[in-house]
Amino acid sequence: MTRFFQWLNTRRKLNWLVLLLLVIAVVAIVLTPFFKIMPFKPQTPRVMEISYVMRRWSPLFTIAGSVVILTLSIALWLRGRWWSRIVLLLLLVPALGATWLARQNQFEWMFNPLPNPAYAKSAEAIFVNDTDRVMAVTIGNESVAYPIRIMAYHHVVADIVGGTPITATY
């Protein structure tokens, strides 16, 4: 193991360069879609496509990138002076942060999903006012109302109505 890091250390300048580029790449692949896919900003089809690809590959890319980043950092740390070790720590933070963020769904932080939706009989639905609007579905003999005030928060609710699996969205 030490031989491997010794070998790496013969190329310190190259290590630093690769490390820096990788940290930038790892952060960019995660933050680009994060900042592009935002409400009140316009999205073109090209932006959507690039964001989709980045989101799709982020989890794998950030893990692989972080492994290389950590390996290079260990090598540079071992023979590094105090100020280069500080720089290494400062570079590790965004890289590991981005790796974690790649696995998160920030939209579900803002709008929690409803994993086990529960229903009340209409006579017992005191949480809905008469003037509130609902989305209503009838399939076969089954009728369901999805209050819009609740749907506007969760956005997506899976259900089975009259035997048909549906997804209510608002």
Add this chain to the structure above:
Amino acid sequence: MLHFHLAGINNQNFIMRDEETGTWWQQVSGKAILGPLKGHQLKEVFHDELSFALWKREKGDGRVLKPDEKIAAANEYEAADWELRVGRMRAVEGTDVDKRLAPRTLVIGIAVAGKSVAYPFSALEKQSPIVDTIGAVPIMVVLGDDKRSVRAFERTVDGRRLEFFEKVDKATPAAVQLIDSETGSTWNFEGRAITGPLAGKQLKKISVLEDFWFDWRIYHPDTSIYQIGAR
């Protein structure tokens, strides 16, 4: 069977992702726009958007989605007057802006036989039912007695095209009733004839989308706008 999660936003309309393939689907159209299932279309389930009181009256024994108690306790659901607040929000202006209507004008969007028409809600408030023809399909748009619920129907029964007018019944002035001029039958807000020669007949329901003009126009770029008196 696919399971969906909120995954993003595309010009103010949200994107959902299915767990099974990771494909991105556009909420308003139900179309897969990116990913392994790109091009697929989710089948639309006919639905109504109406006030709870009206729904209870029509469907007494249905079930209602309950809120999440923690989120309700934290007051994070929309307030009762959410429509006012959202109506005042900015709309994202893309490159292809259609200024015929203000972006956040509430419209009733109807797409039938490949054609799209936006009926400004204000037009429906002035005149209900709005009787129109889209392509070759005779339709009508009706405002409910809560002055907010909207339904659309095809105006054909057994191959016969009908003309509809508002009927005011002094006994029940609040309830929405329509009368067709061909047979004089009375019809209710569910599109069913309740008295007259056609009693028992049900008009075919047409999906409507209550939407803001800017969003309807993004997904229906060739849409026309209904003008009162144009017919």
